[in-house]
Amino acid sequence: MSDNKGFTLIEVLISVFLLSVGLLAVAAMQTTAMTGSTSSNNTTLSTQLAEEMVDRIRMNGGTAPNIYNNLDTGNCAGLVDPALGDCTQWSGRLLSSGLPGATGAVVVVQDSPISKTATVTVKVTWGLTGTRSTIVNTIIETWLT
Helix, strand or coil: CCCCCCCCHHHHHHHHHHHHHHHHHHHHHHHHHHHHHHHHHHHHHHHHHHHHHHHHHHHHCCCCHHHHCCEECCECCCCCCCHHHHHHHHHHHHHHCCCCCCEEEEEEEECCCCCCEEEEEEEEEECCCCCEEEEEEEEEECCCC
């Protein structure tokens, strides 16, 4: 019996076990990569949407960007033009962006950090189970028209 060649059943079972552990690790890595890719895409998209609102304020706010102060896409009522139109359009862009539960808000602080400037903070929040947000801060000159 000592000159029999081949694998024993135990050797085959150990090989199959090691192969299955390796394949499970590869599957888990793929899931992690897909989750990271989706998160990265959402962060990039939210940054683009926040920058879009900053550009709207810079172009349409003129010498009075404070008309955008306390803008909230959940309630655009009480704003004056052009802030009202920008709020309505930005709200539509957030809803159609693919970001789950996306909302936006703007805070404008006049004469900050120096006179004749305004610090604008735009925040885009999204997420259904966990909340994530992107905040973009910028300073806008208010003495230019």
